[in-house]
Amino acid sequence: MVMGETQQTPRDSLSLELRRGALVLAVLVELRHEEYGYSLKKLLSDKGLEIDEGTLYPLLRRLESQGLLKSAWRVEDGRPRRYYQASVQGEKLAKELAAEWRALAAVIGKLVG
Amino acid sequence: MDLINRYAHEVGQYLPHRMRADVEAELRSLLTDSVEERARAEGVPAGDELAAKVLREFGTPKDVAARYAPEPQYLIxxxxxxxxxxxxxxxxxxxxxxxxxxxxxxxxxxxxxxxxxxxxxxxxxxxxxxxxxxxxxxxxxxxxxxxxxxxxEANGKAWDPSSLPQVDDPxxxxxxxxxxxxxxxxxxxxxxxxxxxxxxxxxxxxxxxxxxxxxxxAFSRYLPLINTWWLLAFVLNLAVLRQGRWTRPTRWADFGLEVGWASILLLIVLGPPVFRYDDLTKVIAQWFLIFSAINACVLLYRLLRRRPAEPWARA
Incomplete structure (x- = not known):
């Protein structure tokens, strides 16, 4: 499942819209521990959620500007990397969104059978 | 990798100055990680050829910048x-x-x-x-x-349906x-x-x-007064636009400005000539003065008039 790629058909764009909200939840949950952009992408990918990099990285900046993530530059192996982690506000929101996700999944599960 | 540097720089050109250096540095780091990882996975050198492939998938600099941009990047x-x-x-x-x-x-x-x-x-x-x-x-x-x-709009409160204008809203x-x-x-x-x-x-x-x-x-004598009037009129128009409708305070301000404009015209008519061809321009200024005075009366009437009652209230 690839999220965030430029889509062409109505089916693809509707599918992308359906999954867009889940992306924020996935990022906030995975960033309970500090990660940099590429390691986060790998982590999500290893768990079965492929995310287009061109979508993920700007999303990290947006969540940071909303105070949901905090970030810090660090140099490792001679390469500067920006590490992100959920802020207190971000963790709180992740819990709320997770509860909503479970409730929604249960309802939709009943509807689609 | 030269291609990644050029790409990050190009993305930065479409971004506001304050976030440019930061985003460029982050993109360089992320894309280098991505290319190196792909090289390891595919067993190919991490050169410009692979970088071009990764960048093509990442998107055009303009598209990527649009995703990073904090607000719409257009004038109008x-x-x-x-x-x-x-x-x-x-x-x-x-x-x-x-x-x-x-x-x-x-x-x-x-x-x-x-x-x-x-x-x-x-x-x-x-x-x-x-x-x-x-x-x-x-x-x-x-x-x-x-x-x-x-x-x-960014600082505004939540939309209130009762703020919808009347169908025939003065x-x-x-x-x-x-x-x-x-x-x-x-x-x-x-x-x-x-x-x-x-x-x-x-x-x-x-x-x-x-x-x-x-x-x-002699015109320069009136210019500070006229400039003040222009400034106030500009601010009032901007305030009315931001509110999206006339309110009582802005209507009073509009009336005050009209009276102010009529006073400036009166000063010009009574004072020394500010234009050559004085006779003609004084006649024109007098017409403007009359128009301004009438307009002030109209504005005052709109302020003070009572709105007609709704049909059901009349019944």
Missing amino acids: GPRLYPAYRTAVRIMLPVLAAVVLVLVVVGQFRHPGEPPSVVPFIRATGSFLWSALVNLGIMTLVFALVERSMRRS DRISYFGRIFSLYIIAALALLFNFFPDWVAVYVFRNSDGNVYPLLTP
Whole structure:
């Protein structure tokens, strides 16, 4: 499942819209521990959620500007990397969104059978 | 990797200056990670060929920058663009007509001379120059309004359905009219403060043209007063645009400004001549004064009148 790629058909764009909200939840949950952009992408990918990099990285900046993530530059192996982690506000929101996700999944599960 | 550096730099060119260096550095780091990881996975060298493949998947610099941009990157948005287009479509023919009238008047003033294309060439130059200046002012005014409205919305409260205007709402504003007023104020302020010599009668003849300035030195006495009025009128128009409708305080302010304008005109009519051809201009100023006084009365009436009762209330 690839999220965030430029889509062409109505089916693809509707599918992308359906999954867009889940992306924020996935990022906030995975960033309970500090990660940099590429390691986060790998982590999500290893768990079965492929995310287009061109979508993920700007999303990290947006969540940071909303105070949901905090970030810090660090140099490792001679390469500067920006590490992100959920802020207190971000963790709180992740819990709320997770509860909503479970409730929604249960309802939709009943509807689609 | 040179290609990644060039790519990150290009993305930065589309971003606001304050976030440019940061995003460029982050992109360099992320893309280098990505290329190296892909090289390991595919067993190929991490060169420009692989970098090009990764960048193609990442998206064009413009698209990527748009995803990073904190706010829309345009001067005049889709909401104001139709009004902007209408304003430009009105302004250009009006300017052309004014220039044409000046040329024709110039020809009539020298009936003995053979007809020539020189005045028309000069007039075309004048038109192009005026069109460019006015287009610039108009674009600036619209951009200012766009920015102001966007900020107002960003800081605004949640939308309240009861704020919907009545079907026949006397407080509804004309966005086009308000913005056009802003443009006129900006254009006049620029003209009278920085290019007072342009307020003149232009007479084009075959080989050269004569310019007869209209303003006298006495005009500068009134300029601070007029500038203050323009500034207040500009602020009021902007405030009305931000609110999206007339309110009681802005109506009172509008009435106050109209009374202020009538007072300035009265001072001009009673004082020393501010234009050459004093007799004619005083007559025109008197007409303006009468119009302004009537307008002030109309504004006061709108402020004080009682709204008609709704049909069910009358019943």
